[in-house]
Amino acid sequence: MIHLLYKSSYVFVVFYYVIIPLGYLTKWWVSVEKMKGNSTILVTGGAGYVGSHTVVELLKNNYTVIAIDNNVNCYATGKDKPESLKRVEKITGESVTYYNVDIRDKEALDKVFKLHKIDSVIHFAALKAVGESVQIPLTYYQNNVGGSSTLFEVMAKNGVKKLVFSSSATVYGTPQFLPITEKHPTGQGCTNPYGKTKYFVEEILKDVCTSDSDWKVVLLRYFNPVGAHESGLIGEDPSGIPNNLMPYISQVAVGRREKLQVFGSDYPTVDGTGVRDYIHISDLAIGHLKALERMLQPHYTSWKAYNLGTGRGYSVLEMVKAFSEVSGRQIKYELVERREGDIAACYADASLARAELNWTATRDIKAMCRDTWNWQKKNPKGFQTS
Numbered sequence: 087m088i089h090l091l092y093k094s095s096y097v098f099v100v101f102y103y104v105i106i107p108l109g110y111l112t113k114w115w116v117s118v119e120k121m122k123g124n125s126t127i128l129v130t131g132g133a134g135y136v137g138s139h140t141v142v143e144l145l146k147n148n149y150t151v152i153a154i155d156n157n158v159n160c161y162a163t164g165k166d167k168p169e170s171l172k173r174v175e176k177i178t179g180e181s182v183t184y185y186n187v188d189i190r191d192k193e194a195l196d197k198v199f200k201l202h203k204i205d206s207v208i209h210f211a212a213l214k215a216v217g218e219s220v221q222i223p224l225t226y227y228q229n230n231v232g233g234s235s236t237l238f239e240v241m242a243k244n245g246v247k248k249l250v251f252s253s254s255a256t257v258y259g260t261p262q263f264l265p266i267t268e269k270h271p272t273g274q275g276c277t278n279p280y281g282k283t284k285y286f287v288e289e290i291l292k293d294v295c296t297s298d299s300d301w302k303v304v305l306l307r308y309f310n311p312v313g314a315h316e317s318g319l320i321g322e323d324p325s326g327i328p329n330n331l332m333p334y335i336s337q338v339a340v341g342r343r344e345k346l347q348v349f350g351s352d353y354p355t356v357d358g359t360g361v362r363d364y365i366h367i368s369d370l371a372i373g374h375l376k377a378l379e380r381m382l383q384p385h386y387t388s389w390k391a392y393n394l395g396t397g398r399g400y401s402v403l404e405m406v407k408a409f410s411e412v413s414g415r416q417i418k419y420e421l422v423e424r425r426e427g428d429i430a431a432c433y434a435d436a437s438l439a440r441a442e443l444n445w446t447a448t449r450d451i452k453a454m455c456r457d458t459w460n461w462q463k464k465n466p467k468g469f470q471t472s
């Protein structure tokens with residue numbers, strides 16, 4: 087009798103602590119694998135810099151992609167498929183379904199959701215020029231905040247409640263400590279309308295998750311995305327004079343601009359110039375796939391924010407030196423006054439993404455400069471070929 091009891095409790099322990107957890111794990115693994123193969127991802131702003139690189143990684147991993155863009159900040163003839171997406175097709179050998187749709191257009195968005203069985207959304211579409219956002223704040227609030235809330239409404243109406251949102255380290259404002267963790271306060275030091283739109287959309291999504299427990303949201307806070315796809319077919323193509331450091335340096339290297347102005351040389355940093363956490367665009371793109379997988383983990387509900395950065399900062403002069411070495415070109419520069427609104431240093435603690443997304447940046451500063459240069463050399467005028 088005792089022997090039988092002993093045996094049955096043994097069976098119970100094995101069942102409870104081994105079989106059931108194994109069952110859960112298998113179910114989760116199967117659902118992740120199934121999603122990778124079969125699921126359809128709607129990518130808003132899919133023709134842009136981060137969007138196009140993410141579409142490449144999605145297609146490489148067998149996702150079906152529906153890209154929408156209103157072509158406000160990408161190179162396209164009229165309402166045709168943007169050049170960046172044509173190049174994505176060249177890189178991957180896969181076709182990309184594309185619709186010229188504005189995220190503020192509820193009816194057009196709804197049609198896309200009715201036409202395709204969308205599983206999740208990666209939401210990139212936004213205006214992103216900091217200076218411009220100070221000049222035309224209402225346009226930024228209407229596009230980035232209004233457009234996002236319209237998108238979420240249409241998603242909910244169609245029963246699609248999984249979303250990865252492109253946020254930014256800008257939500258942290260002036261860092262209170264370094265490296266910046268996800269626990270750093272947000273919203274307090276956002277000094278420009280663009281930064282505020284990112285903070286507001288994060289807050290909207292938190293409220294949406296509170297109101298409806300079916301929603302699963304990942305907020306990805308990017309540090310400084312740079313570089314290009316290794317093929318040199320797609321990359322960053324800023325219109326007009328670049329505001330950001332890396333595109334400016336590469337345009338000096340290729341001879342489109344005479345010299346770089348280094349904004350501030352009296353910061354309390356390694357050489358007095360501003361320090362940032364630059365991250366290769368392909369590493370960043372892969373972070374989005376990891377976020378999609380994270381939302382499928384058992385018990386993942388509501389929202390969570392992750393920093394996507396390398397955890398290592400480089401100064402402006404270190405970037406100039408690295409680019410010069412890789413390209414073999416001299417980068418002329420002059421030291422000028424600080425740029426208004428700039429901070430001395432900003433870099434991520436990316437350990438949460440490593441632990442929970444199983445993601446870490448693998449490409450170093452040399453790869454970032456090499457791939458930017460490859461793209462710039464092959465496409466001196468960006469996507470415009472003539």
Ligand SMILES: NC(=O)c1ccc[n+]([C@@H]2O[C@H](COP(=O)([O-])OP(=O)(O)OC[C@H]3O[C@@H](n4cnc5c(N)ncnc54)[C@H](O)[C@@H]3O)[C@@H](O)[C@H]2O)c1
Pocket residue numbers: 130131132133134135136137154155156157158159160187188189190209210211212213214229233252253254255308309310311
């Ligand atoms: N690139 C960065 O340095 C950086 C850093 C942090 C966060 N982000 C965020 O990542 C996202 C992508 O940035 P990016 O660098 O690829 O910018 P991008 O301008 O290259 O891409 C954004 C795309 O969205 C499209 N778009 C804008 N408004 C739209 C609308 N109303 N409807 C449909 N499409 C619209 C644009 O045409 C463009 O193709 C943005 O949300 C941006 O704020 C970017």
Ligand SMILES: CC(=O)N[C@H]1[C@@H](OP(=O)(O)OP(=O)(O)OC[C@H]2O[C@@H](n3ccc(=O)[nH]c3=O)[C@H](O)[C@@H]2O)O[C@H](CO)[C@H](O)[C@@H]1O
Pocket residue numbers: 214216217254256281309310311329330331332334346347348349350359360361362402425427428
């Ligand atoms: C104020 C501002 O625009 N902030 C945006 C900018 O942040 P960042 O200021 O972090 O990026 P950036 O590329 O504009 O500047 C990086 C560093 O280079 C310096 N620098 C830049 C350009 C130049 O011509 N000369 C020069 O010295 C600048 O002072 C800073 O120290 O880009 C980020 C994405 O990458 C976010 O979109 C930020 O919201």
